[in-house]
Amino acid sequence: MLPRTARLTVLKAICRPHPRSHARSFASSRPCADRAVIYSENGDPSKVLSVLTFPDLPPPGSDSVTIKFLLSPINPADINVIEGVYPSKPIKTGALASSGKGSEEEPVFVGGNEGLAQVTAVGSSVSSPKINDWVVVTKQQHGTWSTRKNVAVTDVALVPDAHKLDEAQAATITASVNPPTAYNMLNDFVRLEKGDWVVQNGANSAVGQAVIQIAAARGLKTINLIRNRENVELLKFQLGQLGATHVLTYDDLSDKSTRGKIKEWTGGKDITLGLNCVGGKETTLMSRLLGQDAHLVSYGAMSKQPLSLPTSLFIFKNLTCHGFWQSRWYKDKTSQERDKLMRTLVNMLADGQVRCCSG
Amino acid sequence: MLPRTARLTVLKAICRPHPRSHARSFASSRPCADRAVIYSENGDPSKVLSVLTFPDLPPPGSDSVTIKFLLSPINPADINVIEGVYPSKPIKTGALASSGKGSEEEPVFVGGNEGLAQVTAVGSSVSSPKINDWVVVTKQQHGTWSTRKNVAVTDVALVPDAHKLDEAQAATITASVNPPTAYNMLNDFVRLEKGDWVVQNGANSAVGQAVIQIAAARGLKTINLIRNRENVELLKFQLGQLGATHVLTYDDLSDKSTRGKIKEWTGGKDITLGLNCVGGKETTLMSRLLGQDAHLVSYGAMSKQPLSLPTSLFIFKNLTCHGFWQSRWYKDKTSQERDKLMRTLVNMLADGQVRCCSG
Structure with a gap:
């Protein structure tokens, strides 16, 4: 099965991730703990997917950042990944909980390959991105159907000139492949x-x-x-x-x-x-x-x-x-090259040269 | 039809081209005028090919050399060219005779794409190759089934270290594609x-x-x-x-x-x-x-x-x-690159790293 270029659907963040956040996000009136769409084994998404609620994340490591997802697209290839028929395979995580599902004893897959997120905390060695910056996840199969997560700074790319875009534009132009x-x-x-x-x-x-x-x-x-x-x-x-x-x-x-x-x-x-x-x-x-x-x-x-x-x-x-394969491109290129790509695309959108692309 | 890599047959020079020549060539006891295997239109080689005898060539132009062919291979692709089903097409020549077939009024195709030849005369501006040097014809569809011809110096490549090889080796390793x-x-x-x-x-x-x-x-x-x-x-x-x-x-x-x-x-x-x-x-x-x-x-x-x-x-x-496609390689590369290739192949053969290759 190959990455089809079919309709791009934008997934709303599952809920507002943190009551202290004042950043833009899709409104949910009731604050809640972090949650993620997970699965333990490959199969029909309607059968194997479930939502896991997990407690507050630890602070990010020195080279990591904490991000909260604003919009996470669903790409047809994501379904193929869950079915287990896509060549790029996710790795299970045990960092969501201290016991039970999502813990070291019972690691799980988190769905999603693409996502627009906002930085909420940065590790001691991180100079960029900064808190409140928008980033996209460029590492393959990182699991983006989650309210928040800690990620290595090398696994994200800054969305430059983010003030020129709204969330949907940013997710479509940069988070999508x-x-x-x-x-x-x-x-x-x-x-x-x-x-x-x-x-x-x-x-x-x-x-x-x-x-x-x-x-x-x-x-x-x-x-x-x-x-x-x-x-x-x-x-x-x-x-x-x-x-x-x-x-x-x-x-x-x-x-x-x-x-x-x-x-x-x-x-x-x-x-x-x-x-x-x-x-x-x-x-x-x-x-x-x-x-x-x-x-x-x-x-x-x-x-x-x-x-x-x-x-x-x-x-x-x-x-x-x-x-x-855009996933390989992100893997092979330097962060400078990824930043340059993002800046170019953002400016094409801001200048009206490119509209959002619907399938 | 594509260039097949089938059996390489080596065509003997049609006859000894010039009675004054003392260079090595396949022996023919009777000197004769220059001759070429020609055709006027595409078709079955057994029907369209004939041998044309033509008078002494004029001296080469300032950037040309006169060469006499020692061995001209027959490659299966040569047959396809005569049939008219090969993508690279020869150009008719009118430089073989002053009247009749092979003249400006009645130009003809000369068969053959590959050939090992010896330089017998050089134009006033030519510093290399020199008289008696061995060369191979690198320009596509130049017409190599001929005893002698005048060619632009850019259409041949010197066979370096030719003393290390006999004619059959030189023709097989360098004239063949x-x-x-x-x-x-x-x-x-x-x-x-x-x-x-x-x-x-x-x-x-x-x-x-x-x-x-x-x-x-x-x-x-x-x-x-x-x-x-x-x-x-x-x-x-x-x-x-x-x-x-x-x-x-x-x-x-x-x-x-x-x-x-x-x-x-x-x-x-x-x-x-x-x-x-x-x-x-x-x-x-x-x-x-x-x-x-x-x-x-x-x-x-x-x-x-x-x-x-x-x-x-x-x-x-x-x-x-x-x-x-070796023909494109010769066309795209400089004469230095062609010379380097020839030298490398000659030395591989001379050192016994490569034997003659038969199909």
Whole structure:
């Protein structure tokens, strides 16, 4: 099972975590102890998930911070993790309670991979972030469906210029993997200049919509592929409003005249970047639109079909195929690089270049 | 049609090109004028090829050299070029005759892409190569099935230390694309250290045999995949003699116990480079042997089946897929880089690290 780019749902913090907090959070009139959505073994989420109430956390260690979650998204991949079919596996924690569930004797998994949180306490060696700063959790499968937790400072990234955003914007643009995925795929593989062309499938996915907007903000042209459907013209119009240069269905792609049409659009300029979240024969067709020395980047496989490409594309057109996984990006990059990404995305949102992306 | 790595046949020079020449060449008792194997249109080689006799060449231009061919290989791809089904297309020449076939009025194709030649005259601006030096033609589809021709100095590479080699060795190791293909694929994609592992299919092809020998000379370990056949044990033994660490058939690969066996061989070390000239399901199976951050390089498609890979390999194992084409390598590299490659290969052959590779 692969990370699908389907609808992003934002989970409200389970309850207001601490009565002393005056920071913004989703209102709950009744203060309560900390709570987390936990499970002890993989399975159907509706059967294995439960809510655990746990006492006040200890103060953070010298290199850690205490954070309270403001908004924790639910991504389809989170469900796959609970089911046990996702390649990145969480580690059980025994730090929630001194006895029973969540204790060292009975450690549990905490659900959730993404989250926007506010710092409520900092360890003695921590200079940044500071108390009240907003951060996102960048370490994979850290367990974000929790009111509060202590985390190593290296496992979070500061949301810069947070005053420019409200919580939902900050959670969507930074805590979600979708806008960073779109931004990095447009940035890391091919040096694209204004007027260059990008082709993508699954263009109406959350990542696809972010790609359209970020590309448009950079002056890049996009050819966007979607499935045929009722009211397809409405969807084409909506993607056009976001900044899509052209939108085609996979049926259009099978039509031989389409390649000629695309050549007219591009003026014969090579398309050097393709973004794929579908796989299967639609992606084979899309890859034939790519020009010399192009790169095809896969970040999903919604069709559940493999990527099947004629070897001649590799040998004679010098195609290179990569995968992209935002979790690996966070792991491989320095905190400076992560901060820079956050700042860029926040400013794109604040400047109105990118709106929130819905799936 | 793709460049197959099948048997390399060495074409004798059509006849001794010039009576004044004292250089080594395949003996022909009767001097004759220059001749070339030509064709005017694509088609079945047995029907479209003919031999054209042409008068003495003019002296080379200031940046050109006159070369006489000593040995010009026939590669299966040459046949595809004549048939017109190969992506790299030759250009017709009108420089062979002043009238009739091969003249400006009736230009023709000259067959052949690879060739070992000796310099017989140099233009006024040429400092290297010198008269009597051996060179190989590196420009694609230059037409090497000819006794002599004038070529731009940028379209040939000097065979360094030529005294260490005989003609057949020089033609096999340097004029053929196979040993350079093997050398570059082991060099250009992954930084491999002594003791690192490489897996390849089509291991008994000319390129495959060169890979085995060059890898062994570098202290790399190889897992080599071949088709099952009668006397497969004999072939396994022969590849072992060349330096193959392990040889498996594709049938072995389908056996689930094989992955465990390979893990034992490698001590669990990731295999980071895979070389593919087959495509199809055998390559899908092979790609599953690759470890984290591996590169899969395709240089042929003998099964004529596409490369079909699960998207999860790209996303979660960070697989990168490339193609390799020696013709592009020559085109993209500087003459210094081409010279360095030649010197390295010549010395590997002279030192006995690599024998001639037969398909």
